[in-house]
Amino acid sequence: MDGDTEYNKVEDVVGCHVEDAVTFWAQNVSRCNDLLKLSCALADVCPRANAIFGKPDFSKIYGGCFSEDGCWYRCTVQQVINDEKCQVLYIDYGNSEILNRSEIVEIPVNLQCPSVAKKYKLWGLQIPTDQNLNMFDQGKKFLSSLVFEKEIKIRHKAKHKDGTIIVQAEYEKTDIGEEVAKTGFAEKCRSPVNTKNDEEKKADLMQNQPWSIKVPVPLWINRPDRSLSRPRGRFEHVVASARNENFMGSRMFVTKEKMLASGSVSDSSLEKIRKDQKLVEENEALRKENENLMQMQKELELKVEQLKCELQKEKEASRETAEHFEETLSKYMGTKMRSLVANVKVLKEIRHTNKNTRFGEDLSQAIQVVTEGCLTVPCSLEKLQKTWVEYDLAQEMIQLCKNVDERDELIIKRNEVQENLYSAVEELILEVDQLPLSERSRTLQELSASLEVVYGQVCEADESEDVFEQFFKWKRAKMEEFIHVRNDTNAALQILTDWFSGIIKCFDLMSEASLNLEKVIGNVDEVLKKVELDICKELDTDLAEHDEADKQIITSAYNKVIHKIRQEQHLIIVIQNKYLASVEFKKQAVEWLNRRPNTDNLLSIKKTLKNLKAQLRWKLVEKSNFEESDDYSEFEMTRIKDKIAELRNSVLQEIYKEQEEYEKLTYLVQKWFPELPLLHPEAGILNYMNSGGLLTCSLERDLLDAKPMKELSTKRPLVCSEIQDQKVLLKGYSVDTNSEAKVIERVAKYHRAWGQQKENSGLLQLMFLLFCKSDPLVYLMVPYYPGASLAALQADAPLTLKEALKVMKGVAQGLHTLHGASIVHGSLHGNNVFAVNRKQGIVGDFDFTKSEEQRAAASTMVVGTLSLVSPELKMGQPASLASDMYAYGCLLLWLCAQNKEFGIKEDGTPEVDAVGMDDKVKSLLRNLLCCNRLTAEQVLKDDCFLLVDAIPVSPQSSEEFEPHEEHDSEKVDKNEENANNSEENGVNSTE
Numbered sequence: 001m002d003g004d005t006e007y008n009k010v011e012d013v014v015g016c017h018v019e020d021a022v023t024f025w026a027q028n029v030s031r032c033n034d035l036l037k038l039s040c041a042l043a044d045v046c047p048r049a050n051a052i053f054g055k056p057d058f059s060k061i062y063g064g065c066f067s068e069d070g071c072w073y074r075c076t077v078q079q080v081i082n083d084e085k086c087q088v089l090y091i092d093y094g095n096s097e098i099l100n101r102s103e104i105v106e107i108p109v110n111l112q113c114p115s116v117a118k119k120y121k122l123w124g125l126q127i128p129t130d131q132n133l134n135m136f137d138q139g140k141k142f143l144s145s146l147v148f149e150k151e152i153k154i155r156h157k158a159k160h161k162d163g164t165i166i167v168q169a170e171y172e173k174t175d176i177g178e179e180v181a182k183t184g185f186a187e188k189c190r191s192p193v194n195t196k197n198d199e200e201k202k203a204d205l206m207q208n209q210p211w212s213i214k215v216p217v218p219l220w221i222n223r224p225d226r227s228l229s230r231p232r233g234r235f236e237h238v239v240a241s242a243r244n245e246n247f248m249g250s251r252m253f254v255t256k257e258k259m260l261a262s263g264s265v266s267d268s269s270l271e272k273i274r275k276d277q278k279l280v281e282e283n284e285a286l287r288k289e290n291e292n293l294m295q296m297q298k299e300l301e302l303k304v305e306q307l308k309c310e311l312q313k314e315k316e317a318s319r320e321t322a323e324h325f326e327e328t329l330s331k332y333m334g335t336k337m338r339s340l341v342a343n344v345k346v347l348k349e350i351r352h353t354n355k356n357t358r359f360g361e362d363l364s365q366a367i368q369v370v371t372e373g374c375l376t377v378p379c380s381l382e383k384l385q386k387t388w389v390e391y392d393l394a395q396e397m398i399q400l401c402k403n404v405d406e407r408d409e410l411i412i413k414r415n416e417v418q419e420n421l422y423s424a425v426e427e428l429i430l431e432v433d434q435l436p437l438s439e440r441s442r443t444l445q446e447l448s449a450s451l452e453v454v455y456g457q458v459c460e461a462d463e464s465e466d467v468f469e470q471f472f473k474w475k476r477a478k479m480e481e482f483i484h485v486r487n488d489t490n491a492a493l494q495i496l497t498d499w500f501s502g503i504i505k506c507f508d509l510m511s512e513a514s515l516n517l518e519k520v521i522g523n524v525d526e527v528l529k530k531v532e533l534d535i536c537k538e539l540d541t542d543l544a545e546h547d548e549a550d551k552q553i554i555t556s557a558y559n560k561v562i563h564k565i566r567q568e569q570h571l572i573i574v575i576q577n578k579y580l581a582s583v584e585f586k587k588q589a590v591e592w593l594n595r596r597p598n599t600d601n602l603l604s605i606k607k608t609l610k611n612l613k614a615q616l617r618w619k620l621v622e623k624s625n626f627e628e629s630d631d632y633s634e635f636e637m638t639r640i641k642d643k644i645a646e647l648r649n650s651v652l653q654e655i656y657k658e659q660e661e662y663e664k665l666t667y668l669v670q671k672w673f674p675e676l677p678l679l680h681p682e683a684g685i686l687n688y689m690n691s692g693g694l695l696t697c698s699l700e701r702d703l704l705d706a707k708p709m710k711e712l713s714t715k716r717p718l719v720c721s722e723i724q725d726q727k728v729l730l731k732g733y734s735v736d737t738n739s740e741a742k743v744i745e746r747v748a749k750y751h752r753a754w755g756q757q758k759e760n761s762g763l764l765q766l767m768f769l770l771f772c773k774s775d776p777l778v779y780l781m782v783p784y785y786p787g788a789s790l791a792a793l794q795a796d797a798p799l800t801l802k803e804a805l806k807v808m809k810g811v812a813q814g815l816h817t818l819h820g821a822s823i824v825h826g827s828l829h830g831n832n833v834f835a836v837n838r839k840q841g842i843v844g845d846f847d848f849t850k851s852e853e854q855r856a857a858a859s860t861m862v863v864g865t866l867s868l869v870s871p872e873l874k875m876g877q878p879a880s881l882a883s884d885m886y887a888y889g890c891l892l893l894w895l896c897a898q899n900k901e902f903g904i905k906e907d908g909t910p911e912v913d914a915v916g917m918d919d920k921v922k923s924l925l926r927n928l929l930c931c932n933r934l935t936a937e938q939v940l941k942d943d944c945f946l947l948v949d950a951i952p953v954s955p956q957s958s959e960e961f962e963p964h965e966e967h968d969s970e971k972v973d974k975n976e977e978n979a980n981n982s983e984e985n986g987v988n989s990t991e
Contacts, residue, residue, distance in 0.1 A: 009156040015147030017094045021139025021185040022122045025094030031116045049105035061112035062104045091115045122177040123157045123168045125186040139185030146176050343535045370564040380427040387424045391417045399674035425582040432579045441572050444565050458562045471557035485538050492534040599683040602661045609654045609698045616647040662688045692748035694769040727784035732777045733849050746848040753821035762814030764844045791830035804895035809945045810841025816936035819881045826855035826879045828887040830863045852879040863894045871907050882933050889928025920944045
C-alpha cells in the first residue's frame, strides 16, 4: 500500500466505468461542469481535426469518434502496439482499448487536461479465485447498477502502488461493499495467515478426493512367509475350512479344464464332475448362510444381554421411584403447606415493594411533568431577539459608514431602534419575572437524575410523536394483565382461607353441629393446586424480565422524556441569559439612552499633558544650558533635576489617566456608540483601539531620561530608561507609511494574547508603543531583565535540572498563549527566553517588522553547536507552530544536557538516546524532536512538569540574584559577529 492517500478523506464522485465486481472508475462531482464544457468544445474542434500520423506523443491528449452514436471522447495514447495500432486510455471514463491510428485525432492544447477519473476498489473485498466467467460478468453488471452515473460518497482507506484507491463507498444510506458481498459476487478479504491455512486445507481436500485415493498394499503380501503367527480360535478355524474347500474346488475345476483340454474324459465322468461342482457351490452357499446365522445369533445374544441390563436398571429406578413416592406421600401435606407459605411470604414482600418502575409508573409521571408543566417560549423573547439583531446591524452600519450625511441618518435610525430595544427588554424582564425558572430547572434536574439512575445512559431520541401514546397503550395493557393475575391470586387465597375456616369445625370436639364432611372438605387437592398455580403465575409476572419489544417501548419513552427535559433546560438557559443581558442593557441604557458621551475629559487630559510636556522640555533646555553656564551651581542643578523628575512623573500620571479615559471610550465605542471615532477624529480613538491599547501619542522618547545602548544599537536604536523605579527598554523600529500599519497590527495581536492572562501568560509584557517626532521611528517599551536570558545564565551560572524544568514550563505556557492566538513566534533562541529570578520562564517578544519566515531564518537560531531551525524549515517549508516546538525541544535539551555531548543525525536533529538524563525528560525530548511533535498544551501536561511547582527553589534564588548592568547578550562573546547581530541578540531580544 502507498501512504500518500489521506486516510479517511471523504469526497463525492460519479461512477463512470466498472472493471469487475469490486473495481470501478469515478470522477469528482465538482468536475461535471468542466466535463460538460470540454465535451461541447470537443464537439466543435474534433470533427475538423486531422488524423494522427507518424509517432504519437504519449504526453498529449487526443480525441476520436469511437462510439456508435458518433460522440467524441478524450483519450491519451498509452503505447504504440505496432505501426497501425495504438492502445489509448479514455480520460473521462478510465477504460482503455486498442484503436487504429487513423481513428485518433489531436485536439488543441487549450482543451488538454489530465485525467478526471480515478480508479477505486471497494475496501475489504476481493474477487473469489474460483469465480467463473458468468459470475464475473454478473458481478460487474451488479456493481455497475450501483455506481454508474450515480453520485456516491467515498471514504479513502488506503492506496495501492499502481494508483488504485481503496475506499468505502456509500450511495445514499446503502453501503455498496456490503451489497456486493451479500450477493456473493465478492468475498471478504482474509489475512495472509488465514489464506495460507485455507490453501493448505484445500490441498489436503484434493488429496482426499475419491478419484485420488490410493489403496495401500498390505505389507504381508510381499513377505516370503505368509503364515499367520497368532493363534486361531473357533472363527478362524471355520474360515480355514472354507479356504480349504475353496482350494479343493479350485483344484477340481483346474483338473476338469485339463481333462477337457486333453479330450480323455468320458461323458459319464463329465456329468459326475458337474454334480461335484454343483455340490461344492451349494456347500459354499450353505457355509455362508451358516456364517450369517452365527453372526446374527451372536448379535441377538448381545442384544439380549443389553436388554437384561436395561431391564435391571429400570427395575432399580422403579423401586427407587416407588420408595420416593411413598416417602413423599407421607409428607405431602407438610411439604405442600411449607411451599405455599414460602411463596406467600415472597409475594407479600413483592407487593409491599414499590413496583412503579416495573410498569413505568415513574416514566408516566415524568411524561406528565415534561408535557403538561413545560415552559413555553416567552412571547417577548422573539421580539427581543429580532430587535437586538436590528440594533447590532444599525451599530455595524454606523461603524462602517464613511459619509458624514449618511452617518447622521444612521445615528438617528440607531437611536430609534435603541428605544425599541429598551422597550422589548423591559417587556421581557417583566414576563420572565413571572416565570418559575429556578424551580422548574431544579425539578427537571432532579427528574433527569432519578431517571438516569434507573434507566441508565440516554440514546438518541425517537422523533416520532406517538412514542408517549405507544407507551401509555403498553402500560394499560400490562396493568390490566397484572390486575387480572392479582385478582385470581386473591380469589384463590380467599377460597383456601374459607376452606380452613370450615375444616376447623370438623376437628372441634366441643361443637355439636352436624356437618356434611364431603361438602366441607370438598376437593382440597384442586384448591391447593389452584392456589399454587395462581401464586406462581403472579410471581412469574412480577419477576419476569421484559422482552425486547417491551424494552424498546420503555427505552423510546425514556429517551424522549430526557430529550424533552434537555430541550426545556436549554430553553431555560437561553431565557436566563437573555434576561441577564437585558438587565445589564437596561441598567446601562438608563445612563446612556438620553445622554451622549463626549471626549471633553480626554481632551482636557491631553491639554494638561501638553502643558506639562512643554514645561518638561523647557526644564530640559534649562538644564542643558545651565550645564554649560559659567554660573554652574550644584545646588541649583539638583533643584532643576528634581523638578524634571517631578514633571516626568506628572506626565506619566497624566498618561495613565489618558489610558484609562481611552479604555472608557473604547468600551463605549464597542458597546454603545461606534460613531465616537467618527464624531471626534481628533481624539485618536481608532488608533488606540487598533494598537490594542498600546499606542500613545503623548509619550515621547525625548522626554525620557533614556541612555542609548550603543553596543546593542548597530541595526536598531535601543535605549534604556527608568519609569516608576522599573527599568525599561525602548526598541526602535524604522517604519514607513506601508510598514507602520503592519507593525501596529502585529504588536496589537501579541498584546491581546498577553492580555488574556497577563502575568500568567508566560509572555514578555509590552508597555507602550510611541512615535518619534524627529525620526521615522516607532518605539516599543518593554521591561528590562539584564542578565536573565538563558544564554547569559548558562554562560555565567548554569541552571540546575530542576530550575531548567521550572523555567521551561513557563516557556511552554508562553508558547501555548501565542499558539492559542494563532501566532508563530519563529525566533525562539537562547537570548530571547528569560529566566526571571531563575524560576519564572517567559518568552520574549520578536521583531515586529519581520514575517514569521524572516524571523525563523535569522542567524541567531542556534545555541552552542545546536541549530534551532527545524528540518522542515531547512527544506523550505514556512514557519509553523511545530517549528516553534522543535526550537523549544532543542532549548530544553541544551539546558538538560548540562554540557554533555550529543550527536547530530544526518537530518540535523540531535541524538537524544545517547545523552544520560532522566527517562521522563528523554521521552519528552523524543516527542519534541520527531516529525509528529507535541503541542504546547500537551507539553504542559507532560509528566516532567507535574511536580514542577513543588520543586524547591535553587540556592541562587531571587534574593541572591543581582541584576547585571550589562545586557544578557553581553554574556556572550563580545566578538564582531555578536555586535553585528545585536538587534537579534539584544536585551529582551526580538529574534
